[in-house]
Structures are given as C-alpha cells and as structure tokens.
Amino acid sequence: MDPISITFYAMVCGCLSMAAPRLGGLVPRLAVGAGIGVAAAILLPVLRGMMGLTY
Incomplete structure (x- = not known):
C-alpha cells in the first residue's frame, strides 16, 4: 500500500468522524x-x- 492511499483513507475517515x-x-x-x-x-x-482479487 502506498503512502498516498493511506493518507487519503485517513483524511476521509478523519473528516467523516467529525459527525x-x-x-x-x-x-x-x-x-x-x-x-x-x-x-x-x-x-x-x-x-x-x-479473496483472490487483484487490482
């Protein structure tokens, strides 16, 4: 997992958690x-x- 994806998920969940x-x-x-x-x-x-799924 690249750092950009981790940062993106963290930002999205962080913003959503404000609710x-x-x-x-x-x-x-x-x-x-x-x-x-x-x-x-x-x-x-x-x-x-x-699950055997690939990107």
Missing part, C-alpha cells in the same frame, strides 16, 4: 477516524489477496 459526537471533541474524533482509515488502508490489500 460522530459521541467520541468527544474534534481532536479525538479526528484521531479515531484517521486510525480507522489507516487500518482500513492496510487491511484492504490483505483482504483482496485472501
């Missing part, structure tokens, strides 16, 4: 969203490989 007020203030929501985005970007190629 989740249950996590507290803006900074915790951005941090959680960015963490989820990074995890998704890292996990996606693994899952695609396990």
Whole structure:
C-alpha cells in the first residue's frame, strides 16, 4: 500500500468522524477516524489477496 492511499483513507475517515459526537471533541474524533482509515488502508490489500482479487 502506498503512502498516498493511506493518507487519503485517513483524511476521509478523519473528516467523516467529525459527525460522530459521541467520541468527544474534534481532536479525538479526528484521531479515531484517521486510525480507522489507516487500518482500513492496510487491511484492504490483505483482504483482496485472501479473496483472490487483484487490482
């Protein structure tokens, strides 16, 4: 996974997480969203490989 994709997913999830007020203030929501985005970007190629899918 290239750094651009990881950064993109982190930014998207970080921005989307701003709609989740249950996590507290803006900074915790951005941090959680960015963490989820990074995890998704890292996990996606693994899952695609396990399913036999290629780009």
